[in-house]
Amino acid sequence: DAGVTQSPTHLIKTRGQQVTLRCSPKSGHDTVSWYQQALGQGPQFIFQYYEEEERQRGNFPDRFSGHQFPNYSSELNVNALLLGDSALYLCASSLQGNLNGYTFGSGTRLTVV
């Protein structure tokens, strides 16, 4: 049973560019959430997608946007990258209602130079 799959594992972008990160949820899960983890800190909630719609959003600017596809996979897009966007981006999947907790992927390490 595949867990949560994220791609790419690492990438380096230049300030001002745009980036797309991808996530495939664990089999049987229908909800995908994205988190940003800066070095040495706990993850911060970006947003959650369910039924192809954004259900909840954390305190992140509109430069951060997302999408969920009919197969429940998801993308995170970040426009006009800033140096401060450098972080580990984590995708988590769950069943609607989170009765059995979240399953996290291994993350995408984004470095903005």
Add this chain to the structure above:
Amino acid sequence: KQEVTQIPAALSVPEGENLVLNCSFTDSAIYNLQWFRQDPGKGLTSLLLIQSSQREQTSGRLNASLDKSSGRSTLYIAASQPGDSATYLCAVYAGNMLTFGGGTRLMVKP
């Protein structure tokens, strides 16, 4: 706004010691609390999930308790091993999101 605090921020102990990691949260209106382990540069591995109606959960050498009314959870690690070295994160679930603490960085020395 929910805030989660973990104490201590870092801990270094000799192998074999029993450990207690602490987590506190400000809003007791949570659905569940989850403890995670994170190895350097890696994703999160779920250790234990405690529903809001439960008091504790156990898995092997790990035991987690939850006191929702006081806004506290503890993770107890028995007979620590060098392989337990990692960052431990607690997170509470409410409002369709997890709110994380800053983590406890654990080093178990042989």
